Amino acid sequence: MDAIGTGAAANVSSEAAKGIFHQVKRYIRYVIFYQKIVDKFEQKHRTLIAKRTSVQQAVDVAERNGEKIKADVPDWRHRVDEVITEKEKKVKDLEVKAKTKCFFGLCPNIKSRYQLSRKAEEAAATFDELIKDCQFERVGYPDVPVPIVHPDFEAFKSREEVFDDIMESLKDATTGMIGLYGMAGVGKTSLVKEVERQLHEVKLFDSVVRAIVSRSPDIKEIQDQIAYSLGLKLEENSPVVRARRLCERLRKEKNVLIILDDLWKKLDLEEVGIPFGSRHKGCKILLTSRDQNVLSNGMDATKTFALGDLENEEAWEFFRKTAGDSFESDEQLRSTAIKVAEKCARLPLALATVARALRNKSLFVWRDALQQLQRPYLEKSSNEISAEVHSAIELSINHLSSEDLKQIFLLCSLLRRDTRIDNLLRYAHGLGLIKGVNTMKAARDRLLKMLSTLKESCLLLDSKSANEEYFDVHDLIIL
Structure with missing residues (x-):
């Protein structure tokens, strides 16, 4: 038993001796090699400062490009600033003491050198960790564009009902597609921009995006407009692949409203990459057009609203x-x-x-x-005062589906305000504008169909007298 106890005591003593030896060795190392340790601290300090400057430069470039800065970047910069301020001060204070000699300047200040070496080594290790953490592939990312506020929007009293109806329809879970129609220049785009702005404020949808379709729709351009609003970059050339990627991105949005402005004809949503109906029940669509028929028959809009003139x-x-x-x-x-x-x-x-x-x-x-x-009208379109307005109306006229329809419209414009349909029928029949009919009843039916088409295109109006036997023409397009 004594031998065992003696052996154990010897082992303990040996381990204690080793520990003391390592401490003494470490102490001596800090004292002897303090200048190398301080030099390493300075080198790591310079590297970290350079990294911080590089990151700041990258942040400046990203912000100029309209990007949002990743959350870990400002966090890293904040830690760097704190560490540099703290460690730099402590090391500099100890460095002054370490250079002061003791015993009347005959011996180096061993204690201060030891303290300086320890602090410099700890600081260098901390700097090294921060340098390793600075492996940012990118400091920013493309932000989803904030919708432009339109302070010039005029909240006309006569538009409040239509506006409220659209907003209520967008809240209705049973309504998937809504249409707004009216003649050129009546303010359809301005109204849907205001809808877009208010929807961003009330957060009814996770995302609200708007794209202009135009008379000659470019599928790639429409895709790019929608993708940009979602922060998605479509780099593929194939419209099919682009449509697939856009569809996948839109389906990630729980509730999304897509505003398609200025439709002239039916748009294939699948070709664009818009999941709708059973493909994505959280996707609603708001359309604008000059032609009610495009909305109701072409796009199968659940509800359509007419936007008329001002009071x-x-x-x-x-x-x-x-x-x-x-x-x-x-x-x-x-x-x-x-x-x-x-x-x-x-x-x-x-x-x-x-x-x-x-x-x-x-x-x-x-x-x-x-x-x-x-x-x-034919002379107005060439004058500078109203050229913009009349060119917009002229597009609507040129877009009419047949030459017969254009001729009937021009005749309506010549007859001017609140004209009786029977009078129009006599003139149209006498001029041979109603073709392929054998009886006056058939001619009247054909004429009524053409008048209906012109009203759907917002080129003709219902009579102000509310008499179905009359029609009206907008002041701006009277010949």
Whole structure:
């Protein structure tokens, strides 16, 4: 037993001796090689500073490109700033003490050198860890674009009902596709932009994206517009592959609204890559078009809403606000301005275009503009005051499906306001514009069908008298 106890005690003593030896060795190392340890600290310190500068430069570039900075980047920079401030101060303070000799300058300050070496080595190790953590492949990522706020949107009283109906329909789980239609320049795009803005505020959908389709739709361009709003980059050339990728991305959105603005004909949603109906029940679509038929029959919209002209009072207020108050003090100028506004026929695009063109202009300019606006439509389209408005209307006319339909429309424009359908029938039949019919009843049915098509295209209006035997023509397109 004594031998065993003696052996155990010897082992303990041996281990203790080893521990003491390692501590003494480490102490001596810190004292003797303190300058190398401090030099390593300085080198790691310079490397970390350079890394921090490089990261800041990359962050500046990413922010200039509109990217969002990844969360771990500012966190790393914050840790670097804290560590550098803390460690740098401690090491610098000890470095001053380490250079001070003791015993009247005859011996180095061994204690301070030891402390300095330990702190410098600890700091260098911390710096090294931060340098290793700085392996950012990218500091930023493309952010989903924030929708542009349109402060110039005019909340016209006459549009509130349509606006509210659209918002309520979007909340209705049974309504998947909604359409808004109206003639060129009536304000369809402005209204859906406001819908988009408010939906972003109320968070009814996880994502709201908008794409302009236009008269000659480019599938790739439509795909790019939707993808950009979702933060998705489509680099493939194949429309089929792009459609598949876009579809996969949209299906990740629990609730998404896609606004397709300015449809002229049926758009194949599958070709674009928009999952709809049974493919994605959380996807709703809001469409705008000049033609109700495109929405109802072409796209099978669940609900469609018509957007008409402004009320007389709000049209004048909008015109006055856009043109400025320069004519308020001149009765003759004000009288001319009222007539000019009337010729814009309560159409927002016409009112805004003409008012901006005449803002702060002299009386003779207003009078000349009035003369231009009083000319027949075919002459109006060539004048500078209303060129933008009439070119938009002209597109609608040119888009009519047949030459017979265009001829009937031109005849309607010649007959002007609140014309009896029977009178139109006599003129159309006499001019041979209704072809392929043998009886007046068949001719009337054909004419009624063409008038219906023109109304769906928003080129003709129902009579203000609410009499089905009459039709009306918009002021801006009277020949």
